[in-house]
Amino acid sequence: MNNFEWPLWEVFIRSKQGLDHKHVGSLHAADAAMAMQNARDVYTRRLEGVSIWVVESKHIHASNPDEAAEFFDPASDKVYRHPTFYDVPDSIKHM
Amino acid sequence: MLPTQPEPTAAVATASPLFPFVLQLADTSLILAHRLSEWCGHGPVLEQDLALANIALDLLGEARSYYQYAAELEGQGRTEDDLAYLRPAVEYRNPLLVEQPNGDFAHTIVRQFLFDNFHYQLLKGLKDGPDARLASIAEKSLKEAAYHLKWSSEWIIRLGDGTPESRQRLDKAIAKLWRFAGELTTPTAAETHLQELGLVPDYAALLPAMQAHTAHVLAEATVPEPPAVFAQQGGKSGRHSEHLGYLLTELQYLQRTYPGLTW
Numbered sequence: 001m002n003n004f005e006w007p008l009w010e011v012f013i014r015s016k017q018g019l020d021h022k023h024v025g026s027l028h029a030a031d032a033a034m035a036m037q038n039a040r041d042v043y044t045r046r047l048e049g050v051s052i053w054v055v056e057s058k059h060i061h062a063s064n065p066d067e068a069a070e071f072f073d074p075a076s077d078k079v080y081r082h083p084t085f086y087d088v089p090d091s092i093k094h095m
Numbered sequence: 096m097l098p099t100q101p102e103p104t105a106a107v108a109t110a111s112p113l114f115p116f117v118l119q120l121a122d123t124s125l126i127l128a129h130r131l132s133e134w135c136g137h138g139p140v141l142e143q144d145l146a147l148a149n150i151a152l153d154l155l156g157e158a159r160s161y162y163q164y165a166a167e168l169e170g171q172g173r174t175e176d177d178l179a180y181l182r183p184a185v186e187y188r189n190p191l192l193v194e195q196p197n198g199d200f201a202h203t204i205v206r207q208f209l210f211d212n213f214h215y216q217l218l219k220g221l222k223d224g225p226d227a228r229l230a231s232i233a234e235k236s237l238k239e240a241a242y243h244l245k246w247s248s249e250w251i252i253r254l255g256d257g258t259p260e261s262r263q264r265l266d267k268a269i270a271k272l273w274r275f276a277g278e279l280t281t282p283t284a285a286e287t288h289l290q291e292l293g294l295v296p297d298y299a300a301l302l303p304a305m306q307a308h309t310a311h312v313l314a315e316a317t318v319p320e321p322p323a324v325f326a327q328q329g330g331k332s333g334r335h336s337e338h339l340g341y342l343l344t345e346l347q348y349l350q351r352t353y354p355g356l357t358w
Contacts, residue, residue, distance in 0.1 A: 006140070027141075027142050028140060028141075029142065030253070033249065034249070034253075037146070037245075037246060038142035038143075038146070040242075041142060041145045041146040041149050042141075042142055042145050045145075045149065
């Protein structure tokens with residue numbers, strides 16, 4: 001038996017302080033139940049999290065690095081899309 | 096097996112009646128922790144290597160709590176380290192099951208499952224017991240033991256209902272190790288005495304839950320219930336298999352070679 005017979009899973013963990021699950025790494029497991037236990041054993045040994053998500057890596061569709069220019073560069077010269085051109089009234093707190 | 100059983104020393108005889116029992120719990124967790132730690136770096140896959148090491152560390156932590164309590168109960172000035180590192184094999188009180196060699200992964204899983212199934216129920220009983228110190232150790236360890244039992248149970252199911260090879264290995268491990276389960280729930284004279292005092296849970300009362308869980312897991316694993324076998328016993332009375340001596344040689348090497356060495 002070797003590792004590569006088991007599919008790869010991506011692990012996301014929500015820490016005690018956090019509201020979102022953050023990607024922490026990947027692991028091999030035969031199914032979701034084993035992936036969950038493996039994630040617990042590999043990635044939460046030092047109190048890192050209070051919630052775990054696992055997703056089989058094949059279900060994640062990533063953007064193509066070769067298309068990075070056409071995907072992302074057009075946004076770089078459109079600063080007006082950031083809400084930075086407004087004067088915030090003094091009475092508005094927490095902005 | 097050693098033919099003779101050592102008489103308890105004077106110190107043991109005058110200590111709290113709980114002392115030998117707490118020592119037995121400590122030895123059991125320590126020896127199994129050591130066995131599991133032997134997997135470190137040799138696990139079948141990285142994730143399970145870590146799982147085995149995690150369980151070993153849980154049990155080692157539990158053993159320390161028991162050894163510290165045992166040292167206090169004895170009141171002879173011995174420390175947790177003296178109890179763990181400076182006793183000969185015949186004074187160890189762990190049941191035979193936990194000193195059995197790791198074998199292949201299936202052997203380790205079967206040994207773990209038999210232990211976890213008992214350990215979990217025992218801790219549940221101790222948690223509600225009258226001895227506050229034992230109750231607090233049991234409460235902390237119970238969460239760990241619940242995870243251990245879940246882990247080993249799922250592996251029994253995976254191996255049993257897996258490939259022909261995993262099934263064959265599981266069957267072999269069951270045939271070899273099932274005989275050591277009986278000792279866990281067969282009280283020694285000392286345990287019977289403590290049970291009569293209400294300090295230790297009645298093992299007979301733990302059996303229905305243990306048997307129900309075993310039946311459930313074996314059914315899921317498509318493995319027929321093993322036939323009743325003659326229970327191999329002796330470890331809890333100091334009559335150990337040959338394996339314990341070799342294990343202790345490694346476990347105690349540093350303190351025997353450099354007495355009093357500290358970190």
